[in-house]
Amino acid sequence: MHRVIFAATALFLAASPAFAACGGSFGTFVSGLKAEAVQRGHDRATVDRFFASVRQDPKVIRADRAQGVFQLDFTTFARRLISQHRLNAGAANARKYDSIFDRIEAEYGVNRGVLLAFWAFETDYGAFQGDFNTLNALATLAHDCRRPDLFRPQIFSALELYENGDFDPARTTGAWAGEIGMVQMLPGDIIENGVDGDGDGHVTLKTSAPDALMxxxxxxxxxxxxxxxxxLQEIDVPDGMDWSKTGLRTAMSPQQWQQMGVRPRSGRWLSDQPASVIIPQGRKGPAFLAYPNFSVYFEWNQSFTYVLTAAYFATRLEGAPVFDAGNPEPGLSDKQMIRLQRRLVARGHDVGEVDGILGAKTREAVQQVQQELGLPADAWPTPALLNRL
Structure with a gap:
């Protein structure tokens, strides 16, 4: 899921004297983890057994630093992830687990397409769930001083799973960022939201589709x-609309958007709830209306391109047509995007990390500077904009 950790967990750890510990000798770091685990009330012998096999994994750090796939534009990214195989397998799994999806829709109100899309993108419906040792991955990332507050609490959640008989520190494997199972959940999320969907008394996300989906x-x-x-709903947008109103910062009712010339690409409006017009590749590219549930996707993954692709794929699995890619203006290369971000920062805009990725903050900064320059404020950076700056 590559998800942010619950705020309550972060607040708890902020009060812990060991919270900020990272870096230094890995052995000393692990000793600190063990001491904190005992301080939290875990049995010392159990703690020793849990940490007996832990090792630092340099491959995890390399994977963390190399997430270039998120530098692709939406159309390229979506075409790469949404294959006919995934569409066919999604339909087959919808039929196979129809009764489970019925339970999910009755108990939680989550559409099957939404879960099928995550299942497909995270592990290809369980076919490849990652081969990184989970405890090693979590310990390595907690020891690394970039985001210890995200990963350190997950180690203690994994310890709790171990005590419940649902985690093997030497053998449990998953994604490089510590997620486990078919839909890739962090240990803390399993503790908080794990469901025994198949009734065997355990939450087994690696081998039980009912457990993972529920x-x-x-x-x-x-x-x-x-x-x-x-x-999410695909839309058609008129030429010459007020592009500054596009983006996730602005939400209006579908009727208000319709007064501006926005129309559903097919069918009717799906809701009367306030929604945002998002145009991931500018005013000449694909366009969507994002309803309130779209924001929940960012709790699962913080990449705008991934989120939009997952949300669109969910609609596709439920019968939506292939999106209209339009004819967007060329975007920027990785190096050009870094140059743009640096120039935006120099003008006082917050772009988040200068990383060459067109994330939400960079999009907002682009839109603001387009307005300053009197350009169509569609939040899509082009070589022409870079030259103007």
Whole structure:
């Protein structure tokens, strides 16, 4: 899921004297983890057994530093991830687990397409769940001083799973960022939202699709999913509309958007709830209306391109047509994007990390500077904009 950790957990750890510990000798770091685990009330012998096999994994750090796939534009990224195989397998799994999806929709109000899309993108419906040792990955990332507050609490959640008989520190494997199972959940999320969907007394996300799907649905509901409501709808936008109103900062009713010339690409409006017009490749590219449930996707993954692709794929699995890619203006290369971000920062804009990725903050900064320059404020950076700056 590559998800942010619950705020309550972060607040708890902020009060812990060991919270900020990272870096230095890995052995000393692990000793600190063990001492904190005992301080939290875990049995010392159990703690020793849990940490006996832990090792630092340099491959985890390399994977953390090399996430170039998120530098692709939406159309390229979506075409790469959405294959006919994934569409066919999604339909087959929808039929195979129809009764489970019925339970999910009744209990949590999460559409089957939403879960099928995550299942496909995270592990290809369980076919490849990652081969990184989970405890090693979590310990390595907690020891690394970039984001210890995200990963350190997950180690203690994994210890709790171990005590419950649902985690093997030497053999449990998953993604490089510590997620486990078919829909890739962090240990803390499993503790908080794990569901025994198949009734065997355990939450086994690696081998039980019912457990994985119901746990994922429960987590989405916990994160604010609104039962029975849509999340995304493809639209047509008119030439010359007020592009400054596009983006996730502005939400209006579909009727208000319609007064501006926006129309559903097919069918009717799916809801009367306030929604945002998002145009991931500018005013000449694809366009979507994002309803309130769309924001929940960012609790699962913080990449705008991934989120939009997952949300669109969910609609596709439920019968939506292939999106209209339009004819967007060329975007920027990685190096050009870094130059743009640096120039935006120099003008006083917050772009987040200068990383060559067109994330939400960079999009907002681009839109603001387009308005300053009197350009169509569609938040899509082009070589022409870079030259103007």
């Amino acid at each position: 746990s994922g649905a429960r987590m989405l509901r916990h994160l604010g999913w609104r039962p029975g409501e849509p999340w």
